[in-house]
Amino acid sequence: xxxxxxxxxxxxxxxxxxxxxxxxxxxxxxxxxxxxxxxxxxxxxxxxxxxxxxxxxxxxxxxxxxxxxxxxxxxxxxxxxxxxxxxxxxxxxxxxxxxxxxxxxxxxxxxxxxxxxxxxxxxxxxxxxxxxxxxxxxxxxxxxxxxxxxxxxxxxxxxxxxxxxxxxxxxxxxxxxxxxxxxxxxxxxxxxxxxxxxxxxxxxxxxxxxxxxxxxxxxxxxxxxxxxxxxxxxxxxxxxxxxxxxxxxxxxxxxxxxxxxxxxxxxxxxxxxxxxxxxxxxxxxxxxxxxxxxxxxxxxxxxxxxxxxxxxxxxxxxxxxxxxxxxxxxxxxxxxxxxxxxxxxxxxxxxxxxxxxxxxxxxxxxxxxxxxxxxxxxxxxxxxxxxxxxxxxxxxxxxxxxxxxxxxxxxxxxxxxxxxxxxx
Numbered sequence: 210x211x212x213x214x215x216x217x218x219x220x221x222x223x224x225x226x227x228x229x230x231x232x233x234x235x236x237x238x239x240x241x242x243x244x245x246x247x248x249x250x251x252x253x254x255x256x257x258x259x260x261x262x263x264x265x266x267x268x269x270x271x272x273x274x275x276x277x278x279x280x281x282x283x284x285x286x287x288x289x290x291x292x293x294x295x296x297x298x299x300x301x302x303x304x305x306x307x308x309x310x311x312x313x314x315x316x317x318x319x320x321x322x323x324x325x326x327x328x329x330x331x332x333x334x335x336x337x338x339x340x341x342x343x344x345x346x347x348x349x350x351x352x353x354x355x356x357x358x359x360x361x362x363x364x365x366x367x368x369x370x371x372x373x374x375x376x377x378x379x380x381x382x383x384x385x386x387x388x389x390x391x392x393x394x395x396x397x398x399x400x401x402x403x404x405x406x407x408x409x410x411x412x413x414x415x416x417x418x419x420x421x422x423x424x425x426x427x428x429x430x431x432x433x434x435x436x437x438x439x440x441x442x443x444x445x446x447x448x449x450x451x452x453x454x455x456x457x458x459x460x461x462x463x464x465x466x467x468x469x470x471x472x473x474x475x476x477x478x479x480x481x482x483x484x485x486x487x488x489x490x491x492x493x494x495x496x497x498x499x500x501x502x503x504x505x506x507x508x509x510x511x512x513x514x515x516x517x518x519x520x521x522x523x524x525x526x527x528x529x530x531x532x533x534x535x536x537x538x539x540x541x542x543x544x545x546x547x548x549x550x551x552x553x554x555x556x557x558x559x560x561x562x563x564x565x566x567x568x569x570x571x572x573x574x575x576x577x578x579x580x581x582x583x584x585x586x587x588x589x590x591x592x593x594x595x596x597x598x599x600x601x602x603x604x605x606x607x608x609x610x611x612x613x614x615x616x617x618x619x620x621x622x623x624x625x626x627x628x629x630x631x632x633x
Contacts, residue, residue, distance in 0.1 A: 308599025348396025477559020484588030515571020
């Protein structure tokens with residue numbers, strides 16, 4: 210109903226609305242809408258030059274991308290700025306949901322699932338870093354130098370102000386933040402919140418990244434969700450905890466373990482793991498994380514084969530209990546909307562084919578982004594998930610990924626200088 214945004218804003222003392230959506234690469238895009246224009250925003254949306262947005266499938270000659278607000282996502286963010294609220298939007302073009310918009314893609318994938326509902330939890334891992342005058346990265350906490358810093362109480366306490374500010378914000382939003390910890394890499398942290406329906410969780414991941422980044426900047430730090438910012442340290446994942454529900458009933462628990470439905474869903478994820486990697490690990494840097502052989506701590510915590518197991522973090526899919534499965538291949542660069550859409554499609558294909566995870570050999574995961582893109586294009590189920598709202602999206606994503614890989618491949622780096630400068 211028109212006027213809902215204005216009424217909510219007035220009740221909360223909100224003076225500006227941040228109209229947010231992300232492009233296919235996960236870049237958060239926004240316009241600030243004064244509350245005086247809330248009714249117009251709610252009814253007509255707010256326009257963007259789509260090509261200027263980035264990876265959203267438009268050319269300079271295309272009509273405006275119009276961000277239409279999902280009023281249910283209205284989120285006051287006084288921790289960022291007093292009087293600010295965020296609203297997630299669905300981009301439209303000429304009055305129709307834009308098929309290259311990640312949130313639109315996930316909504317279409319969820320509709321395809323019929324009466325099956327995907328619930329998801331997401332582990333948001335990130336590093337807090339600073340850069341020196343030469344651009345070199347280091348942990349923002351100069352004392353964070355231990356070889357095995359994971360769960361260290363002292364390192365956690367030194368970042369107390371940042372972590373508790375983020376935690377408090379999450380809880381005020383009703384997300385149910387239940388743990389905040391120092392992760393395995395120096396300068397690496399994780400802040401967990403309870404699971405929800407897939408669309409809500411994807412929205413929360415986008416909001417969390419924005420919130421964490423802004424609050425870190427205030428303290429002179431950079432929060433990075435880059436999968437592997439340091440060669441010798443553990444990378445950042447975005448582990449996804451997944452379950453299917455119907456009419457409020459969880460469908461994964463079975464007699465003494467996972468139900469047949471859950472096992473078939475798991476098998477589908479394994480069967481499509483290679484193509485799925487291009488979506489859940491979508492950058493050149495992703496494969497520095499998944500291809501790592503060692504770190505200072507002694508473990509990479511990143512799977513290299515499409516395997517599954519019980520409460521065992523070395524597998525692509527961990528099964529901590531009968532209520533959920535944990536997909537550990539997604540990393541900090543993954544677009545949460547696309548990751549959930551593609552994983553849902555893979556799992557549901559396993560259900561449709563009644564696959565047995567013990568009979569599926571997903572093989573080695575892709576060693577590079579280029580290999581992963583080739584697997585994506587060859588996989589009609591995962592590529593079809595990207596095209597859920599309209600054709601052409603997968604081809605567009607694949608072309609951009611290949612270009613990214615070749616741009617990186619064509620850049621001379623320090624490794625080559627060190628190895629070849631005087632070798633011949």
